[in-house]
Amino acid sequence: MISLNRSCFLSNGGISGNCSPFSQGQKRRSASLKVVAVGTNAARKGERNGSIVMENAAKEVVELKSTVHGGDKDVYGEDTASEDQPVTPWSVSVASGYNLIRDPHHNKGLAFSEKERDAHYMRGLLPPVVISQELQVKKMINAIRQYQVPLQKYIAMMDLQERNQKLFYKLLIEHVEELLPVVYTPTVGEACQKYGSIFQRPQGLFISLKEKGKILEVLRNWPEKNIQVIVVTDGERILGLGDLGCHGMGIPVGKLSLYTALGGVRPSACLPVTIDVGTNNEKLLDDEFYIGLRQKRATGQEYAELLQEFMTAVKQNYGEKVLVQFEDFANHNAFDLLSKYGATHLVFNDDIQGTASVVLAGLLSSLKLVGGSLADHTFLFLGAGEAGTGIAELIALEISKQTNAPLEETRKKVWLVDSKGLIVSSRLESLQHFKKPWAHEHEPVKTLAEAVNAIKPTVLIGTSGVGRTFTKEVVEAMATNNERPIILALSNPTSQSECTAEEAYTWTQGRAIYCSGSPFPPVEYEGKVYTPGQSNNAYIFPGFGLGLLMSGTIRVHDDMLLAASEALASQVSQEDFDKGLIYPPFTNIREISAHIAAKVAAKSYELGLATRLPQPKDLFQYAESCMYSPNYRSFR
Numbered sequence: 001m002i003s004l005n006r007s008c009f010l011s012n013g014g015i016s017g018n019c020s021p022f023s024q025g026q027k028r029r030s031a032s033l034k035v036v037a038v039g040t041n042a043a044r045k046g047e048r049n050g051s052i053v054m055e056n057a058a059k060e061v062v063e064l065k066s067t068v069h070g071g072d073k074d075v076y077g078e079d080t081a082s083e084d085q086p087v088t089p090w091s092v093s094v095a096s097g098y099n100l101i102r103d104p105h106h107n108k109g110l111a112f113s114e115k116e117r118d119a120h121y122m123r124g125l126l127p128p129v130v131i132s133q134e135l136q137v138k139k140m141i142n143a144i145r146q147y148q149v150p151l152q153k154y155i156a157m158m159d160l161q162e163r164n165q166k167l168f169y170k171l172l173i174e175h176v177e178e179l180l181p182v183v184y185t186p187t188v189g190e191a192c193q194k195y196g197s198i199f200q201r202p203q204g205l206f207i208s209l210k211e212k213g214k215i216l217e218v219l220r221n222w223p224e225k226n227i228q229v230i231v232v233t234d235g236e237r238i239l240g241l242g243d244l245g246c247h248g249m250g251i252p253v254g255k256l257s258l259y260t261a262l263g264g265v266r267p268s269a270c271l272p273v274t275i276d277v278g279t280n281n282e283k284l285l286d287d288e289f290y291i292g293l294r295q296k297r298a299t300g301q302e303y304a305e306l307l308q309e310f311m312t313a314v315k316q317n318y319g320e321k322v323l324v325q326f327e328d329f330a331n332h333n334a335f336d337l338l339s340k341y342g343a344t345h346l347v348f349n350d351d352i353q354g355t356a357s358v359v360l361a362g363l364l365s366s367l368k369l370v371g372g373s374l375a376d377h378t379f380l381f382l383g384a385g386e387a388g389t390g391i392a393e394l395i396a397l398e399i400s401k402q403t404n405a406p407l408e409e410t411r412k413k414v415w416l417v418d419s420k421g422l423i424v425s426s427r428l429e430s431l432q433h434f435k436k437p438w439a440h441e442h443e444p445v446k447t448l449a450e451a452v453n454a455i456k457p458t459v460l461i462g463t464s465g466v467g468r469t470f471t472k473e474v475v476e477a478m479a480t481n482n483e484r485p486i487i488l489a490l491s492n493p494t495s496q497s498e499c500t501a502e503e504a505y506t507w508t509q510g511r512a513i514y515c516s517g518s519p520f521p522p523v524e525y526e527g528k529v530y531t532p533g534q535s536n537n538a539y540i541f542p543g544f545g546l547g548l549l550m551s552g553t554i555r556v557h558d559d560m561l562l563a564a565s566e567a568l569a570s571q572v573s574q575e576d577f578d579k580g581l582i583y584p585p586f587t588n589i590r591e592i593s594a595h596i597a598a599k600v601a602a603k604s605y606e607l608g609l610a611t612r613l614p615q616p617k618d619l620f621q622y623a624e625s626c627m628y629s630p631n632y633r634s635f636r
């Protein structure tokens with residue numbers, strides 16, 4: 001039983017032939033207890049090469065007769081040691097079903113069958129009843145619904161993930177619309193803000209400046225070896241909430257749980273990472289519960305070297321085909337990291353590329369409601385950071401593909417406003433490099449409202465990270481100029497949304513095609529119910545990642561993002577359009593992800609970037625067959 005092997009060697013999963021006899025039935029009962037010090041060099045060396053022999057680690061293994069000590073004495077001196085006296089973190093591994101019930105990978109709780117309870121020494125450790133996984137899901141969703149406060153629901157979900165992984169994923173998959181706002185935006189934002197206070201058990205891998213020079217070793221401390229996706233943040237721009245430092249860990253953890261639930265990537269193949277180079281958030285630096293390095297952010301060479309070591313170690317440890325998803329880095333690093341490592345690694349920036357792909361999908365499908373082609377529209381952004389310029393570029397690229405016009409021309413359909421006003425050519429000199437392509441000829445315009453009147457966009461997109469910036473004046477101007485104004489208020493979480501669903505529908509007399517980044521509930525306006533859409537990269541990255549992994553893709557290409565957008569747009573049904581929606585509901589997300597994965601993989605094969613050969617005949621079917629199932633397995 002793997003769980004036993006895990007506990008034999010204290011987590012690293014290096015399975016020893018000498019360990020396995022203890023996993024077999026009766027032998028365990030009579031075996032003397034073996035006590036292994038966690039982290040001793042011999043144990044570690046053995047774990048690494050997968051061949052530790054207990055008896056060989058003689059100096060660091062203490063043998064005790066189980067009948068003599070009974071385990072309740074302070075045999076290791078931990079209780080009697082004073083606080084400043086170092087103690088060894090001994091861990092006693094007892095081969096019994098008790099460990100199985102506490103192993104989140106294998107635990108089934110009350111769903112362990114009678115046979116399993118007998119075979120794995122669980123009699124008496126569980127109450128008599130045996131229930132199905134379905135009933136457990138029902139019980140859990142009822143329990144979650146009892147909590148009024150979203151953060152309590154979040155904590156309950158995290159507890160479940162720690163306790164019973166398969167049940168967590170089954171629950172999330174079966175109640176995805178209800179639970180997405182709990183494990184993901186907006187609640188994950190609040191969880192990150194309060195991460196130090198709600199912190200119970202560490203999740204993911206923390207790589208701080210203290211680990212400089214040792215990152216490869218740190219990666220090897222992670223219990224799983226076959227990592228396929230890493231989501232990494234440095235916590236500098238968490239959603240629209242700013243610098244949350246090490247408390248940003250909630251984001252990679254949340255994103256990866258969606259990789260599994262929505263995209264079907266095995267949880268054991270997912271690695272959340274937070275790079276801690278300090279924080280410039282004074283409140284956190286003064287917070288006694290802050291869990292990160294208490295220093296200002298390292299920048300320049302020091303920052304670049306840590307990232308370089310991380311990226312090198314990742315490739316060395318997991319190979320060429322591991323996907324590294326950058327998440328919530330600040331603009332000044334995000335673009336550089338993507339272009340630097342795009343050439344050498346399989347990297348994807350969700351905030352630049354994932355957001356771009358999901359928004360393009362929404363725009364493509366909105367054409368069914370507003371008519372015309374993409375080239376007939378004019379786009380105005382508030383916010384010229386990762387999301388804004390990323391979306392802008394993908395729109396220009398798609399128009400260029402559709403019309404054969406050069407990219408320099410199609411970019412002129414897209415205008416951006418930043419904190420200093422409309423981006424125009426007279427500002428060129430002082431602009432950051434990623435804004436320069438958008439500096440078109442125009443006289444200076446200071447405010448968004450003025451820009452709406454001057455540019456007369458058909459589509460207004462908010463990616464500023466600043467809430468309530470689509471004022472009544474701005475939205476009304478959109479409604480005056482357009483029969484059906486497209487208004488996308490994308491900043492996350494809900495508190496940062498540029499306008500609420502209610503505002504958008506009220507100020508446009510129900511004519512807006514409105515989507516937000518974080519979900520809003522339906523709105524009733526003059527007796528009619530309007531259902532806002534959610535334009536969130538969660539539609540794209542899980543399927544996109546699955547497509548890369550299942551085809552063994554080695555580099556991301558922009559055409560794959562276009563393929564993903566088209567795949568998502570093709571999943572919107574007439575019934576959705578009739579409701580004014582431009583995205584399909586999240587309820588079918590696994591099927592949608594399989595469609596996206598198939599199209600992304602097909603593009604990768606076409607571009608010669610896929611290494612899994614021969615190409616599977618039916619990529620959609622193949623994608624579905626690759627997806628992780630959260631259903632319990634039977635233990636022999």
Ligand SMILES: O=C([O-])CC(=O)C(=O)O
Nearest residue numbers: 185239350351492536537
């Ligand atoms: O996490 C989300 O909901 C979307 C996202 O990537 C961001 O806002 O940074």
Ligand SMILES: [Mg+2]
Nearest residue numbers: 327328350351
């Ligand atoms: Mg993000």
